[in-house]
Amino acid sequence: VHQRKEFCHWPCKCPHVPTCTPGVSLVKDGCGCCKICAKQAGEICNEADTCDPHKGLYCDYSADRPRYETGVCAYTIAVGCELNGVYYVNGQAFQPTPLYKCLCVSGAIGCTPVFTSKAAASQCVMVKGRKTSGHFSCGPGQQKQLQSTGYRLMPEPSIGCPQPRHSHLLPSKGQLQPPPIAQVLSAPTLLEPRDPEGETT
Structure with a gap:
């Protein structure tokens, strides 16, 4: 009579938690002791080294008769x-x-x-602003209220996104200070597109 090999031993003695390759599940072993990287389709499995349950895999022992000690990870019959x-x-x-x-x-x-976006220092970095209905669009789902600043940038015809934490954009004595290159208008107003003759459209 063949004596079946024991793969589980108690008390549990676990090494450091492994780092699995992308797409491989980190699961508890079949002994209920330690975290392991689950075996994938076609890999050898046993009582301790379990197959990846998140991919519908199970350990097929049919080729190891009559011992049934080791098997091969195979897919269960499931819907695709x-x-x-x-x-x-x-x-x-x-x-x-x-x-x-x-x-x-x-x-x-x-x-x-596939790619993880890195948070930018400013919400408007690498994003070109658009003036639409009194709002600055600084990217999907991000809008800033257009403020009446009383100046327009020169010579650029379009206005970029407001840059936070710049001293020249912070209120001083109730008024906003214009940036270094600016043309002061007679009164605060919302900027409108201009045609080549300078007429407001």
Whole structure:
């Protein structure tokens, strides 16, 4: 009679938590002790080294009869996914656009961005402002109220986004100070586009 090998030992003795490659789940081992990187499709698995449950994998011991000690990670029979007319099998990773990586899990699709945006020092950095209905648009979902400053920049015909934390834009004695290059108007007013003859449209 073959004595089955024991892969779990108690009390638990766990090494440092591993760093898994992108797309590989960090799960608790089959012994219920330590965090491990889950085994992927086609990799050897056992009682301790479990397969990735988030990709619908299980440990198939059928090829290791009669011991059933080690197996191979295989996909369970589950529903695949369809996106834009393309069918993906359960557990398949794919990239429908250059911006996102996706994973099909039992009929559901989960996606993560390929690039992580870095927070800029200013909301208007690398974004060109637009003057629309009394608002500055400094990017998607970000708008700043257009203030009547009493000046317009020269020689640029368009106005960029207001830059925060600049001393010349901070109120001083109830009035806003114009920037170094500015043309003071006779009275505060909202700026309107001008044609080549200088007439307000």
